[in-house]
Amino acid sequence: MSWNRRHLLTLEELSLAEIDQIHSVATAFKKVLGRSVKKIPALRGKTIINLFLEPSTRTRMAFDMAAKRLSADVISFDAASSSTTKGETLRDTAENIAALGADMIVLRHNCAGSPLYLSKILGIPVINAGDGSHEHPTQGLLDTFTMRERLGSLKGRRVVILGDILFSRVARSNIHALTKLGANVTLCGPSTLVPHSLESLGVTVSHDLRSALADAEVVMLLRIQHERQTATMFPSLGEYTSMFGLNQTRASWLHPKAIIMHPGPINRGVEIDSSLADGERSVILDQVTNGIAVRMACLYLCAGGAPESVTPVD
């Protein structure tokens, strides 16, 4: 199929065929990344701006590397030393970036809907790198790419997302992708952070950790998003860890071949024991590595690349 989108804003709006297409192009790009020369000229002459107005380690660096592997020129915007500190609006900043000749903007912003807003006022593709508590589409794509790599088809697979779901854009994007891919998704955590209303997204909600983890093939931990919470959602971090933190005992309830995932940043000793984060069931660093190939695929497709022209040579 041909790719018809200029922007990547949400996974809610993507079809299963489009998710498959991104994963398939990412598979081809992953082969490129395994070669001695890890670069192809697909986006030579294009300029990509990483407009990150919220902190990031993984997403910003992976987009930076992805653009460079595709031979694009890339500029990472430093919010702290920019004119946003003088009161310049997102609209003015973005319009100036477009006027300087950028071909694409990758936006991280604390306001849900800001990538959609830019996509409507700018004439260049916009990629959502995380907007508030709304969505983080490339994270959902790299997470499901990693699961498919490890498990094959996700149809009927038991996936548990554990932690602060209410404030998590990662959870929302994963839910949209996983349900389209046919997985059985259970959300687990304290009732204040995992309300039953989330069942409208086609998932199961559980506040009983043992039954949620029993025989699950994937568990994805999420950190507590203090920066987005406007009220105290549970008594203390210690209490959260004692009730819902993943430790060796609780991990033994999982399917024997289960994988442990986390989008990062990890709060060791809070939502996950260090021994599990670094253990052999953990695929946390594979997620990070896969983030480059998946973001190469997103940049390439939204820039107008034809999927059939991705023919990496070993």
Ligand code: CP
């Ligand atoms: N997973 C994720 O979005 O990490 P960063 O905030 O470091 O980009």
